[in-house]
Amino acid sequence: MKLRATLIGFSAILMWSFLALLTAASGAMPPFQLSAICFAIGSLPGVATFILKPERLKLLKQAPKVWIVGIAGLFGYHFLYFTALRNAPAVEAGLIAYLWPLLIVFGSALLPGERLRWYHMAGALAGLCGTALIIGKNGLSFDATYALGYGAAGLCALTWSGYSLLTRRFDAVSTDVVTGFCLATSLLSLVCHLGLEQTVWPDAASQWVAVVGLGLLPVGLAFYAWDFGVKNGDIQILGAASYAAPLLSTLILLLFGFAEPGWRILAACVLITGGAVLAASDMLCKTAKT
Numbered sequence: 001m002k003l004r005a006t007l008i009g010f011s012a013i014l015m016w017s018f019l020a021l022l023t024a025a026s027g028a029m030p031p032f033q034l035s036a037i038c039f040a041i042g043s044l045p046g047v048a049t050f051i052l053k054p055e056r057l058k059l060l061k062q063a064p065k066v067w068i069v070g071i072a073g074l075f076g077y078h079f080l081y082f083t084a085l086r087n088a089p090a091v092e093a094g095l096i097a098y099l100w101p102l103l104i105v106f107g108s109a110l111l112p113g114e115r116l117r118w119y120h121m122a123g124a125l126a127g128l129c130g131t132a133l134i135i136g137k138n139g140l141s142f143d144a145t146y147a148l149g150y151g152a153a154g155l156c157a158l159t160w161s162g163y164s165l166l167t168r169r170f171d172a173v174s175t176d177v178v179t180g181f182c183l184a185t186s187l188l189s190l191v192c193h194l195g196l197e198q199t200v201w202p203d204a205a206s207q208w209v210a211v212v213g214l215g216l217l218p219v220g221l222a223f224y225a226w227d228f229g230v231k232n233g234d235i236q237i238l239g240a241a242s243y244a245a246p247l248l249s250t251l252i253l254l255l256f257g258f259a260e261p262g263w264r265i266l267a268a269c270v271l272i273t274g275g276a277v278l279a280a281s282d283m284l285c286k287t288a289k290t
Contacts, residue, residue: 001232002234002235004233005231006234006237007233008225008229008233009226010231011137011225011229012221012223012225012226013238013245014248015217015221015248016218016222016249017244017245017248017252018213018218018220018252019245019249020253021108021249022063022079022210022211022214022217023210023214024206026202026204026210027202027207028200028201029202029207030193030198030200031078031085032082032190032192032193033193033200034211035185035186035193035219036186036189036190037186037215038186038219039186039189039215039219039220040186040215041154041211041216041219042151042182042186042221043179043183043220043270044215044220045220046179046182047179050176054177057175059177060177060179061177062173066170066177067180068168070177070178071181071184071185072163073164073166074163074185074223075189076159077156078151078189079162079192079266080153080155080156081150081186081211083149084096084097084149084153087148087152089141089149092141092142093152094168095135095136096150096153096156097154097157098131098157098160098246100156101124101239101240101242102124102125102127102128102239103157103158104164104238105120105123105239108120108235110165111168111235112169114235114236117236119278120236120239120279122279123240123278123279123280124240124279125275126272126274126275126278127240127241127271128243129271130247130270130271130272130275131272133268133271134246134250134268135246143154145200156176164230164235165230165235167227167230170231171231173231175224178224182220182223219268234280236279237279237280240276240278240280241280244272245273247269247272247273248264251265
C-alpha cells in the first residue's frame with residue numbers, strides 16, 4: 001500500500017513537469033486569470049464524483065483547520081509564487097521557491113512515526129544541487145533590491161512544504177476535499193485577477209487546449225495524487241523525488257525545441273536521479289527482498 005501510494009504521489013511530480021510547457025503554450029493570459037480558470041477545471045473531476053455519488057458530499061464536512069491548511073496551501077503557494085516572480089528575477093526566485101522539497105524531507109522528522117536518515121538528507125541536497133544547475137544555468141546573482149521577491153519566494157517554499165507536512169497529519173481526511181480546495185483557490189484567484197490584472201483571452205485553439213491541459217493535469221489531478229501520496233506514501237522519498245520535476249520539465253522543453261541541451265542538464269540528471277534513488281534506497285531494498 002505504501003509503495004503504491006508513493007507511486008501515485010510521484011505521478012503528481014510527473015504531471016507538474018508539464019507545467020512549463022503547457023504554460024508557455026497557453027498564450028499571454030495573466031497568472032491569476034490562468035490560475036482561476038485552471039483550478040476551476042481542476043475541480044471538475046471531484047464535482048462529477050459528487051454528482052454521481054452525492055453521498056460523498058458529507059466528506060466535505062471537515063474541521064476549519066483542514067480548510068485553512070488546504071486553501072492556504074493551494075492558493076497561498078500560487079499567490080506567493082506570482083508575487084515573487086513579479087518582484088525578483090525569475091531564476092533566483094525560482095530556486096528559492098524550490099527549497100520546498102528539501103524542507104519536506106527535513107520537516108518529516110517532526111511527523112509521528114517518521115525517522116530522518118542521512119540518505120534522505122543527502123538525496124534531497126543532491127536534488128537541490130541538480131535543480132540549481134538547471135535553473136541557474138546563466139549564473140545566480142542575489143541583489144538586496146529584490147528582497148521583497150526573495151522573501152515571497154521563501155514564504156512560497158515554506159507554504160507548500162508546510163501544506164504537504166500538515167496534510168500528512170490529516171491522513172483520515174478524504175482526498176475528495178481537494179475539490180473544495182481547488183474551487184476556493186479558483187475563486188480567490190478570480191478576485192486577485194479582477195483587482196490586479198487585465199483580462200486576456202487565448203486567441204488560438206491550441207492555447208485553449210493548453211489551458212485545459214493545465215487544469216486537468218498539473219493544476220488539477222496532480223493535487224489529488226499529491227494529497228493521496230503524502231498521506232499514505234513515503235513523504236521523505238516524495239520530497240527528494242520532487243526535484244525530478246524541474247529536470248523532467250527541462251527535458252520536455254528540449255523535446256519540443258524550447259531549450260538547448262548541454263552538460264548542465266546531464267549533470268542535473270545524475271544528481272537528481274541519484275539523489276532520488278539514494279533517498280528511496282531503504283524502500284527499494286525492502287521491495288527487492290520481497
